[in-house]
Amino acid sequence: MEALTYLFSSWIQPDLLFLTALGAFAGIYIGAIPGLSVTMAVSILISFTFSWEVNPALALMNGIFMGGVYGGSRTAILLNIPGAPAAIATSLDGYPMAKKGEAGQAIGLSTVMSFIGGLVGIVVLALAAPAISEFAIKFQPRDYMLIAVMGILLVGALSGESLAKGVFAGAFGILLGTVGLDPMTAEQRFTFGSVSLMNGISSIALMIGMFGVSEALLQLHHLNAQAVKQKIDRIVPLWGDIKRHLSLTLQSSGIGVIIGALPGTGGDIAALMAYDHAKRITKNPDVPFGEGAKEGLIAPESANNAAVGGAYIPMLTLGIPGDAVTAVIIGALFIHGLNPGPLLLLEKPDMFWFTVGNLVLADIFMLIFGLTGIRIFTKIIECPKAVLFPLILLLSVVGAYSINNSVADVWWMLGFGVFGYFMKLYGYQVAPVIxxxxxxxxxxxxxxxxxxxxxxxxxxxxxxxxxxxxSATLLGIIVFVLFTQTRWWKRRFGAAPTSLDAVKSN
Amino acid sequence: MQEQPTARRPGELVFTLILLVGSLFLLWQAYGISGFAGLSSAGAFPMAMSAIMAVSLVVILATVLRRPAPAAVLERLRKDILPATVVVFCGLILVYSLALDWLGFIPSSFLFLLASITFLQGGRFKRALGLSLLSIICVYVVFRLVFQVVLPEGLIPERAIIAWIQSFFAAGN
Amino acid sequence: MLKTLVGAFALSMAASFAMANDFPKQDLQGVIQWGAGGSTDLVMRSVAPHVEKELGRSIVMTNKTGGVGVIATQFVSTQPADGYTLLMSAENPQLYKVMGLSNLDYSNFYPVNVLARGVPIIVANKDAPFNTFKELVDYVQKNPGKVRMGSTGPGGLPSVVGAMLSSKLDFKVTAVPFDGDGPALTAMQGGAVEFMPAVLGAAVEHVKAGRIKVLAIFDKQASPVLPDARPITADYPQFESLLPWGPFFGVFVKSETPDDVKAKLVAAFKKGANNEAFQKLLSDRGYVSMNMSGDEANSFLKKWQSTTSWIVYDAGMGKKSPEEFGIPKP
Incomplete structure (x- = not known):
């Protein structure tokens, strides 16, 4: 009974209600602007909410977290610049939809799916948090390695015209990730003696450059082509559409919660793995993946918001952060005089129920704010390219700079933008690099x-x-996935889609 | 998307060769990190990755070489790969990124926006001026004032100006 | 009207460049060496509001992470020495020279305030076959190289404590490096490592909940936060000469900063750090408050550097000998 009062305390207190709404609203825009991250916003809030009570501060942070994870999809769909790494997979099918004039529909669908995913994450948090966190900390280094291998299998699906080019791009991305001061031995890798390279190459700078800048350069080829007229009559997706994909939504949310709850992985990896999963289980998509498949939007969007609830699981039960944002929130709790740790759940169960209730509220506000204002947003891509591209460039520069307050990141962003332009022209996909x-x-x-x-x-x-x-189970999944990619398996079980493809290409 | 192009794209051979040389260079660099010291050494993983890069590029190179060379390379290179707009725009970006550090964020971004919008829309200077001013102000407010990202200051003593404005308002009250 | 405006503007600009006594004339920039959510970030963000009250200006905090903090340190050293750019950092720069990362260390900076130091403790997985530090030593000696110790990479706290242990005892273990003490403690609960040295504040809640067990406090006396944990010197007095040792947090400006500016900053930080709420936060997390500046802080920094550099170098983790830089042997 008492739990119920805490659960709904943020629903009935006007100030908490307002702060949650404000957080969700701000979060959407923070998430949408590349370079502004939820982690950054929450750590600024620490100094800002220093003298507040803990609950209002948490309400604001929860709202920002929920809205921010969703917000990244906006720019991913509209400009092909994922606002945050969790939205990378969203851009793979979201941007092609926008190019076809279906930006409004794409945003509407991703909003509803983020909402459902968020809700699933919170329900799991409320019902099974202790069990899942005990499970999550059992993951050994070798299990994390196997998860990474599962993720890298996605290269096969993202390769485009030739697998060899996909493999090259994937290996190149992994190599770029090793640049800098090796955290384990303090040895310098590919730094060529430069201090700014010791920090490595920021993955966000790379993402902005390779996705956003290269696409803008490519579009310059058709500078004078009329912008695609966006259809905005159907923004809220049809109930039938949601119901048809419900199974995929729930599966992706499940992936999201688990990956989010693992202390070493977050929403970005969850979204990519859900995308891979969707691509494998969807036999006959209406539109092929990579060209605007709805399934390619549903899976990552529900997974990354489900990961929010997942990230709170180890944080609230054990005081172990599930990702970078919850790490900062733990810090905030300390400053507010709480001691987040395994005892928090026993000593202050109200914190747990307050957070659960407040997250649901944040999720609802995210849905409301997400579904309003879509019309204005879609206007952005209808504005003349001569104005749009310089602005994309400016936003990319500021975004790349803000990640680490470093001009070097801007250079990397631009350099890889140009490199990505050539890669795309010569038939390499940039997604495996990211x-x-x-x-x-x-x-x-x-x-x-x-x-x-x-x-x-x-x-x-x-x-x-x-x-x-x-570990054996994880290895089994990897072997199975590889096996289903073989020609024998495809001939035996995958007959339907191939014959359909044949019909289409004729 | 899926079907293989029949002829080589202009410049594709050169691009592939550049990538291959680059990969071999990275392989050599990766070897330099810790040699064959052991499975857990800092260099083991980079070496494996650069080797994979090099091998996949050899495969790609073989496919590229099998296809006929493109006709009218130079002309198509200018039209399909590096049209004048892209080259000029890249030039502007380059100048911008170099100016960012010493000129500061505000003036360099303003000049970049002004120049590139004017260039891309072929004139209409006044409209470009208005748009550039507006967007710089928006970006400055959101990033510098709300999110406290200290953008490169360069020649303009921003902090002094902000302090002056603050004291001006403080005095006014 | 316009003329007066321009005039006033020019005047105030001139004044702010002239390093007037009424420092600070504008907002300060605090460059934090470590990422958001880390312990350095936390300490700095919680002391800053109190200091801002004293200075009457805000401190704009930015996290400039990377290269074990080298990037932030290098950045502050290239800014003008006017006291407007503060380096908010931890112990790491004192090891840059030996680790071959940079030629900078705290001798290039003036310590505005060394706020606090952390106390290392040695903790173990709750199912590990040892309950005290003595039992751990016996176990390790019986199974040399087989016991896995959680670590955070060379130069980090666990590696230094590990090196101190093996300098005084026959202590051979396999160090598995993680991204920080938080992730390492998590991995230890999952059984990926058997024991690890960690800073008290990071481990205390898990110890209280009985999820991990504490073997010893790596200090001369017990801590009020964990009164039951035995100080290491009780069983092994040979560690006395190395102690007290621990990571620390401090605020620094370039050493060429004018003296009156330094004095203003020192006063503001001294008062800000004395704030009750901040002191409570420190003691709750098991940090020992230091709140020292100037010469007192400098001699602390020198001693720390000499002890640690030689330990790190003798353990084979350093790239260059401390001798090269004139760092005296302790």
Whole structure:
């Protein structure tokens, strides 16, 4: 009973209600602007809400977190610049939809899916948090490595015209991710003696350049072509559409919660893995993946918002952050005189129920604000390209700079923008590069941790994987996925889509 | 998207060769990190990756070489790969990124916007001027004032100006 | 009207460049060496509001992370020495020279305030086959190289404490480096490592909840936060000469900053750090408040550098000998 009062306390107190709404609204725009991140916004709020009570401060932060994770999809769909890494997978099918004049529909769909995903995440948080967090901390370095390998399999799906080009791009991305001062040995890798390279190449700068700038340069070829007229009659998706994809939504949300709850992974990896999952289980999409498939939008958007609830799971039960944002929120709780840790749940159960209730509220506000104002947003891409492209460039520069207050990041962003332009022209996809740089540390560090733990013995390492039920399952999934990519499997079980393709191309 | 183009794209061979040389260079660099010291060494992973890059590029190169060379390379290069608009725009970006550090964010961004909008829309200077001013103000308010991102200051003593405005308002009250 | 405006403007600009006594004339910039949510970030963001009250200007905080803090340190050293750019950092720069990362260290800066130091403790997985530090040492000696210790990379707290342990005892373990003590503590609860040295504040809540067990406090006396944990010197007095040792947090300006500016900053930080709420935050997290500046802080920094540099170098983690830089042997 008492839990119920805490659960709804933010719903009935006007000030908390207002702060949650404000947070969700601000979060959407923070998420949408590349370079402004939720982590940054929340850490500024620490100084700002210093003298407040803890609940109002949390309400604001929860709102920003929820809205921010969703907001990244806006710019991903409209400009092909993911506002945050969690929106990378969204741009793969969202931007092609916008190019066809379906930006409004894409935003509407991603909003509703983010809402559902967010809700699933919160429900799991409320019902199963202790069990899931105990499960999540059981993940060993070798398991994280296997998860990274699962993620990298997505290269196969993102390769475009030739697998070799996809493999090159993926390996290049992973290599870029290793640049800088190696955190494990303090050895310098590919720094060429430069201090600014010690920090590595920012994955966000790279993302802005390769997705956004290269696309803008490519579009300059058709500078005078009329902008595509956006259809804005159907923004809220049809109920039938939602129902038809409900199974995929729930599966993607499930992936999102688990990946979000793992202390070493967050919404970006969750969204990419959900995209991969969608691509594998969807036999006959109405539109092929990569050209504006709705499934390609549904999966990552529900997964990344489900990861929000997931990230709170280890934070509220064990005081272990599930991602970068919850790490900052833990800091905020300290400053407000709480001691986030395994005892928090026992000593202050009200905190837990307050957060759960408040997150639901934030999710609802995200839905409301997400579905309003779409018309104005879609106007952005209808404005003349001569004005739009310089503005995209300006936004990219400021965004790349703000990540780390570094001009070097701006240079990398621009350099890779031009490089991405050439890659696209010569039939290479840029998405595997981004995938690689995001998974690089996860793979490299955990591989080395795992092999150091086994004292450099490869047989012990393999034995470790095979004898642990968790690692063996993960390995089994990888083998299965690889197996389903073989020609034999496709001929045997995948007959339907191939014959359809044949009809289409004729 | 899926079908292979019949002829080589102009410049594709050169691009592939550049990438291959680059990959080999990175492989050599990766070897330099820690050699073959062990499976857990800092250089093991970069070496594996640059080797994969080099091998996949050899495969790509083989496919590229099998296709006939494109006709009228120079003309198509100018039209399909590097049209004048792209080259000039890239030039503007280059100047902008170099000016950012020493000139400061506000003046360099303003000049960049002004020049590139004027260039891309072929004239209409006044409209470009208005748009550039408006967007610089918006970006400055959102990033510098709300999110406290300290943009490169360069020649304009921003902090002094802000302090002066603050004291001006403080005195007014 | 316009003329007076322009005049006043020019005047105030001139004044702010002239390094007048009424420092600060504009907002300060605080450059934090570590990322948002880390312990340095936390300490700095919670002390800043109190200092801002003293200075009457805000401190705009930016996280400039990377290269174990080298990037932020290098950045502040290239800014004008006017006291408007503060380096908010941890102990790491004192090891840059030995680690071959940079030629800068705190001798290039003036310590405005060394706020606090952390106390290292040695904690273990709750199912590990040892309950005290003595048992751990016995166990390690029986199984040399087999016990896995959580670490955070060379120069980090666990690696230094590990090096101190092996300098005085026969102590061979396998160090598995993680991204920071938070992730390492998590991995230890999952059984990826058996034990690790960690800063008290990061581990205390997990110890209280019984999720991990504490083997020893790496200090001369017990801590009020964990009164039951035995100081390491109780069983192994040979560590006395190395202690007290621990990571620390401080605020620095370039050493060429004018003296009156330094004095103003020192006074403001001294008062700000004395604030009750900030002191409570420190003691709750098990940090030892230091609140020292100037010569007192300098001698602390020198001693820290000499002890740690030689330990790190002798353990084979350093790239260059401390001798090269004239760092005396302790």
């Amino acid at each position: 995938l690689g740089i995001i998974l690089s540390r996860l793979m490299d560090d955990n591989w080395r941790r795992a092999i150091i733990s086994e004292r450099e013995s490869l047989p012990d390492f393999v034995l470790g994987i095979l004898t642990s039920p968790l």
